Amino acid sequence: MQASTLNLFRYLFGVCVLLAAMMAAPASAQRENYIAADLVAESAPVPGETLTAALRFRPTEGWHGYWANPGDAGEGMRLEWHLPNGWEAGEPQYPVPQELELLGLINHVYKDPYAVLIPIEVPQQAAVANIAPITVDAQWLACSDRLCVPERATLTLRFPQTSADLAAQFDEHRAAIAPMIDASASFVITADKLRLAIPLPASLGLPDPHVFIEQKDVIDYSAVQTFTRDGDMLVAEIARGGLRAEPDALRGILAFGDGGDGVRFEASPGTVPTGGERIGPRTVDTPLAILLGGALLGGLLLNLMPCVFPILSLKALTLARAGGEERQARIEGLAYTAGVIIACLALGALMLALRSGGAQIGWAFQLQEPLVVAALLVLATLITANFSGLFEIPSLPIRTRGEGGAFATGLLAAVVATPCTGPFMAAALGAALLLPAAQALLLFAALGLGLALPFLLLGFVPALRRMLPKPGAWMETFRKTLAIPMGLTALGLVWLAWRLGGMSFAFAALALSILPVVALTARRNGNRTVAIIAVIAGLYFAASLPFRAQEQVASSESVLDPVTYSQEALAQARASGQPVFLWFTADWCLTCKVNEQVAIEREATRDAFAEAGVIAMRGDWTQADPEITRYLEEWQVAGVPLYVWYPAGGQGEQLPQVLTPDSLVELAQSGD
Template sequence: MTDARMINRFREFAALVALLAALVLAPLAHAQETNLAAELVAERAAQPGEDVMVALHFTPRSHEWHGYWSNPGDAGLGMQLDWQLPEGWEAGEPLYPVPQTLMISGIMNHVYEHEYAVLIPITVPADFSPSGSVPISLKAQWLACTDKICVPEQAKLSLFLDSKPDSVEDQRFAMWRAALPPMLDSKSAFALTQNELRLAIPIPASMALDAPHVFVSNEQLVDYGAPQTFRRKGDVLAVEIPLKGGATPEKVEGILSLGEGNGVRFMAELGDVPSGGTLVKGTAADIPPIWLLLLGALAGGLLLNIMPCVFPILSIKAISLARAGESEAQARRDGLAYTAGAMLASVALGAVMLVLRAAGEQIGWAFQLQEPSVVVFLLLLAVAITANFAGLFELPSLAITRDDKPASSFATGLLAAFVATPCTGPFMAAALGAALLLPPLPALLLFAALGLGLALPFLMIGMVPALRSRLPRPGAWMVRFRKLMAVPMGLTALALIWLTSRLGGQGFALIALVVVFGLVVALMIVGRLQRAGKLAWPAFGLIAAPFLIFGAFALPASYAEAEVSAEDSLLKPQAFSETALAEARASGKPVFLWFTADWCVTCKVNEGVAIEREATKQAFEKAGVVAMVGDWTRRDAEITMFLNAQGAAGVPLYLWYEPGGEAEQLPQVLTPDTLTELAQRPR
């Protein structure tokens, strides 16, 4: 090979190497143009056997960019460090300042929206011999984001640590150290319930807490975007955070943010977490004064008397009204007994709900109607009342009979409050939502006020003669009216049969019908014996007992959760989940989200009046509205937590999201034009 050819080959090889180098180095050069610039600096000189603090100092290119805490939250990426240190030197755990929360389309991020520094202690071995400068370096990777885009970035950073004792310290470290949350001296404790992480953090009762938030270091443990509840009990701050995963950690670490960049670090071990205490912050942004909540509960209970969900039991109330005019003393007794029954039922249901929630159950108002056994009991009760109204038999201990004892009105009050719970009307939602956050005594007062409001019309009639004088006088018409009222109660029984099939499947409903058949046969025989003047109730036990025993064994065995499907809806809605909602909101389209239940009469009325309409479907299609439904017929922890986060204790709940906007809570009673007008808004 000649020299010229060798030179040409060398030139071609050199050109190829240069091209490859350009291809390789171009991305690296571009990577240095970071949106979150980083520098590695040391506080002071390195000395044998001591720690020297170094800092990764991050500076955003502009105010739109942010970095992430060690646990980035629902999205993002924590920083990754790969150190190159002299032999025997060790890098400790990075120390972060207090992060901030950033919610984007339902996704919670733990971020820094400003310049910040992460401090890392470097341990210098005792046998280190100071002599000049010591090189240290690391390869760092991090994520830089705006509200719209994220860019993974990296850099290889290095510095030369001075080993001279008289070297000048970097004064910026005083500011960076001050931004670090100190570790609490006292130990914290944590406990896990089925659905919540509960923390006990020792915080002096004298320390002000305006807007606390707990950042949990353990990944995939808690729901980062869920509302956190804070209660103070002496010098302990009790925190409740909904869980996300099923992990059972040995310890829980994190930062308690106190607001304005201040906070403390904690490390919690498994232990006792106190219950109760004074509410600091909960799922509602601000809880109104207790007197205002009591008025809301009272007004809400009063309005329940005209809400659709209470229509089926108006027949019982109507007969009670008619009977209240028979004598003044009896009217007062009946009014007080009915009120006592309604208040006792409301308080009892509220107490059971609070106890179950304290035990970790995610339930809300009307929780009992999510239980198939309770619905079967109500079905049997509705059938018995229908039979009584129709005159098949007489039961002297209830107000639906001709008996005059106060126990009858008391039982009617109990029944009215129990059956009225599927509904939350105007004024009620805020009061019941607050009851889930308040300490037990104020919460129970709210439930008592609700029962008082429900019973108030009957109490006023019983205590005010002028109102009582306007009532029709008792007579034979009451018997005819009672038989007429068997129709709405019979329709209620039919609705409960349908509900049993929705809760437990068709086989479950069929078994329930067999038990109903046995009950009706037993009551018919009781009625015949009563009319013949014979002892009737032992016969009822002999006939009904086999059917009831059969149901007690066959119903649980036949239970199977029915599939929840939205195929029958005109709007073809998506099934609710936090992830689906976040994706829908991120689509840039309006979103209509409604929560319903098959046992909620108000929900079904609203769906017929405003939701399941051709006009609504056409308006939604024209505006590109994303429809989403949360079915709360059966227990659903995710739906319950979301309802609580909106300050609602039950259904119905209607939310409208404009593109890029927050939730707009709609009235609980919709008009035919409510949704079409929202869809036709100019955008």
């Protein structure tokens, strides 16, 4: 079903719900209104001046009234004035409404007592001494969660005995009315969306902005509203909905948040800026079930990483040694899974906690810290040496049978497996930054379950264990072979330590990783003196590490000669009228490096970009960068890689996380 059909269905359904509710209203005309109302003036009338009247509503608990545009369902207020000759009532001025969702419909309502202010122009020659009563026939709709009742009343305007009687009350009423901005807004309407530019000082904070459009059937009231800042201009994008009316002018209220603050605006067709900095809370449109599936599949693929596959392989061989011990296999499978999931939950919870405290971080944030990288280097070096047979540590997780060793191995596998976001993981981990904490942690648990799934299946499916090779002397050779990918992982961490902390830091981290191996090997050979010297030297390098991580290393060279990413640089590149290819990478991201070798760092890509006039731009997230983190959040991804293509004069398009050799060449040649 197309979106326009769905919008029409929602509109008709809302009308049907409203009519059915109104038909169900009590027939008695003698009952009290569910929303009581009265009409009072701020002061006595003065010829030639504007008199302000307040139409005050007091909803009964559980009932609500409506704004001028009620939303998907409901009915706005209607007024018929009875005024002396020459007197004229102006447009009602409403407080900022609230959103209310009922039966999938979005309504604009007031649940608490509220006042609508109406300016009344008093003629210069008006006789105000003994004027006839001023009345208004008012009609409004009162609704609860289950019932809607049309209500009416003929209200007589009451004048205060003295001008000070209602001064304090009118101060509150006027403070609740959104003031009109002193500059005109502009808008552009397309078949799919409304883009609205509202002049607003950049210094004004907007924690949770929302636009209420007074004209009906212009926007989809349930659509996610996105906001960007372009200097002193706030730009809102809202999907179209309803009957898709196209008015020549727009009026509305920009609400600043849930506190009732906002401004009124009037907008006419005009230019609306593109780009800018994304503001306001983000939401997640993808169903949670799909996100959980992506996290599960992403975790499963992490088992292919060179630092995880050796650990998984040796743990699988421990089951082969166990023979037919069914109960033990299941216990180890569960213990390993528990270790993986707990580690993923701990990393996820730490990331969410740091973000809630204001830190601009994303997934794999731990690999942006030099000391964490040094600790991982020590661990990878010890595992490499163990695989190589230089020493044996009975308590090393990957060498221990039983639930304790399996649990510890699960912890280890999760820690070394989670640096990058690969296929399927990006959307899930990006959503985890936006979802409530409980749902976000559920995604991290699904990631851990995917990572642990191969070993868990081995533990619970005897047929899979029977497919494992029989124990034999070959296992020792196989273990030494697995030292190669672990050794390459250690070398990669040495390089990353250099990139993060500089040459002095990398040397100290390398020494710190080698000295424990020297100490353990010397102890194995009975040379206690060498072991003690190695321990002392290791303690020295460990103590000096925090003081060495001071150097900053520039980004690596690229055949595309990219511009360094910044918000200003991106705005300038897009304003040039040329296509822009923007990619975000990190030295610790394996997927990033593979894509760069396969698709980005190629002469064919460079030549295609040069011919099409493509501006290449790169954001290096090896070290923490809050500006890059904010941009990643705008695309609802938690980490790198991220590839975005901006066609000339167009909006950005996110590219797949796995690039093919000719994907960028074809994109540049297409001219899109």
